[in-house]
Amino acid sequence: MNQTAEAVSQRPRSGVAAIAVFAVAIAAVSLFTLSYGQVVLGLDRVFEVFYSPASDPVATQIIQNLRLPRVVTGLIAGAALGVSGVLMQALFRNPMADAWSLGLLAGGQLGVALIVTAAAFAGPVAISFLTAFQGVGLTTGALIGVAVFAAMMVTLSRRVGTITLLVVGLMLGFTVQGLVSIVTHFANRIGGRVYSGWNDGTFASTTFGDLTFMLPPIVVGLVIAIASAKGLSSLMLGEAYARSLGTNVQRLRWQTLAAVVLLVAPVTAYCGPITFIGLIVPHFARAIARTSLILPLIPLAALAGGLLAIAADAVVHLPWEQHFLHLNMILAVIGAPVVIVLLLFSPLMKGNT
Amino acid sequence: MLELKALTSGYHGTRGVVVEPVSLTLHGGDFVCVIGRNGAGKSTLMRTISGLQPPISGAAALEGRSIPEMSAQERAQAISVITTDRVSSPGLLARDVIELGRQPYTNWRGQLTSEDRDIVREATHRAGADELSPKPFDSLSDGERQRVMIARALAQTSKVMVLDEITAFLDLPGRVEVMALLRRHASSFGKVVLLSSHDLELSLELAGQLWVVHDGRLSFGDSDELISNGVIERVFDNEDVCFDPSRRRFAMIQGSQAAAD
Numbered sequence: 259m260n261q262t263a264e265a266v267s268q269r270p271r272s273g274v275a276a277i278a279v280f281a282v283a284i285a286a287v288s289l290f291t292l293s294y295g296q297v298v299l300g301l302d303r304v305f306e307v308f309y310s311p312a313s314d315p316v317a318t319q320i321i322q323n324l325r326l327p328r329v330v331t332g333l334i335a336g337a338a339l340g341v342s343g344v345l346m347q348a349l350f351r352n353p354m355a356d357a358w359s360l361g362l363l364a365g366g367q368l369g370v371a372l373i374v375t376a377a378a379f380a381g382p383v384a385i386s387f388l389t390a391f392q393g394v395g396l397t398t399g400a401l402i403g404v405a406v407f408a409a410m411m412v413t414l415s416r417r418v419g420t421i422t423l424l425v426v427g428l429m430l431g432f433t434v435q436g437l438v439s440i441v442t443h444f445a446n447r448i449g450g451r452v453y454s455g456w457n458d459g460t461f462a463s464t465t466f467g468d469l470t471f472m473l474p475p476i477v478v479g480l481v482i483a484i485a486s487a488k489g490l491s492s493l494m495l496g497e498a499y500a501r502s503l504g505t506n507v508q509r510l511r512w513q514t515l516a517a518v519v520l521l522v523a524p525v526t527a528y529c530g531p532i533t534f535i536g537l538i539v540p541h542f543a544r545a546i547a548r549t550s551l552i553l554p555l556i557p558l559a560a561l562a563g564g565l566l567a568i569a570a571d572a573v574v575h576l577p578w579e580q581h582f583l584h585l586n587m588i589l590a591v592i593g594a595p596v597v598i599v600l601l602l603f604s605p606l607m608k609g610n611t
Numbered sequence: 612m613l614e615l616k617a618l619t620s621g622y623h624g625t626r627g628v629v630v631e632p633v634s635l636t637l638h639g640g641d642f643v644c645v646i647g648r649n650g651a652g653k654s655t656l657m658r659t660i661s662g663l664q665p666p667i668s669g670a671a672a673l674e675g676r677s678i679p680e681m682s683a684q685e686r687a688q689a690i691s692v693i694t695t696d697r698v699s700s701p702g703l704l705a706r707d708v709i710e711l712g713r714q715p716y717t718n719w720r721g722q723l724t725s726e727d728r729d730i731v732r733e734a735t736h737r738a739g740a741d742e743l744s745p746k747p748f749d750s751l752s753d754g755e756r757q758r759v760m761i762a763r764a765l766a767q768t769s770k771v772m773v774l775d776e777i778t779a780f781l782d783l784p785g786r787v788e789v790m791a792l793l794r795r796h797a798s799s800f801g802k803v804v805l806l807s808s809h810d811l812e813l814s815l816e817l818a819g820q821l822w823v824v825h826d827g828r829l830s831f832g833d834s835d836e837l838i839s840n841g842v843i844e845r846v847f848d849n850e851d852v853c854f855d856p857s858r859r860r861f862a863m864i865q866g867s868q869a870a871a872d
Binding site for chain 2: 499504505549605
């Protein structure tokens, strides 16, 4: 009995400790990114900017317009992707599911590409309209694209196994990548900022103005995610048991999918396809929380996702001689081996292939 | 307590009606064993009673409330279910699974109160799952998993418990133990327990009431009635086995192909 009581109290404690560690690590990486880069600012100049921005205009310029938006975008995007991964893996009952691996990000990219292209071919009025309402336009395009691809994958998941679904999702990603390149090739008259980061994820092209469009859907998605956690935990026993425990499984499915779409679409619209975060972060969260019940995973996945995102971004933006590093390359170097290890050794994959 | 009013179970479409209209009433304390040949429709009937699938016509009602009309949560508080589905839940401890049985009562976070914890501890103990509780659910044997699922159903503190072929994975002592446990649960707490089983002799021995599903019909009564009016023999006898009413046992027919082997 004593042992059991101990184990019960251990779990929340390890969660709280992990949250503290994540907070410290996020603060450290953020400060590093703010102070270090092509122009090296000391920590004292970083703090100076926060206390009296007028005294150091150069540092203020660099931090407020470049580095701070990048760090904040990275944290938000990483958190959104991490949480969406937890939801996807519970919903599909598939440890390899996430918005990127199942092609939802590709859907978002395609949605954005089609909206921009449609505007480009419709003429200058449409372009100026899109430029004026860029935030709304891009997010809407991504929302529609992600939602359509999500519905497709849900339908497909009833007919094929875990690995087939994964391969189909990744192939959708390649297909869309190709389509987008072709579309860009023919529609490059509007070019410019709208296209930045389409074939590679980046947190560097988001301004604070963009964040006002990016953040609200993500916050709503996060609230729905938290509200779905209890039902998703019961779904771990399978659909029949979830229903017998009082979960409205049909509603839960739609609700969770809506949360995923709201979390993922804004990230795709503003940062492009960010790979691997949503796929591997839930596994870290489960290992730290030592459970796969959903609710305790959500804060851990959000923090781990944010940390992974800004850490990878920090590596990309070190003052290299040449700028060839891309965010997704760094994420692939970390993420792909993790996925391989999971595929080969994780008990989650047993009997799943 | 549990009333079936011309309840017809089955599927819309090609499979159609599986079990024809049944009308009967069960009371608190009733321990019912549901028997029948493979594919006779036991599972369909039990899924319909537990509200996991809608009836074709008629109704099942618990204390006057129609089960299909209950909200999901209300139904979960009223009826607990153990199915034949083999559950695999990596990352859950046996205790987590048992605690999920409290979900119909917990708040939106699924947080357990100290009362919930007491109920879980009590249910775990009664199912004999104390030792299993801290172990990963997926590391347990089939029989141990079954025990944990029973603890989970007990923790759900429902008025009706519906169990579909849950003794299939257990050895004989395990089966007797589980069935005795469920019978005790019914009689000492005034619950209705509905258990389908392929274990005919044990069911004849232990059931307060027997339901025999055969040819789309349900016959019910206590074991003496069903034996004396020949239902058991009619349903289960074939060229190799026959039921011996005097010994209440099945016996191989001498000279049959099976006996010759």
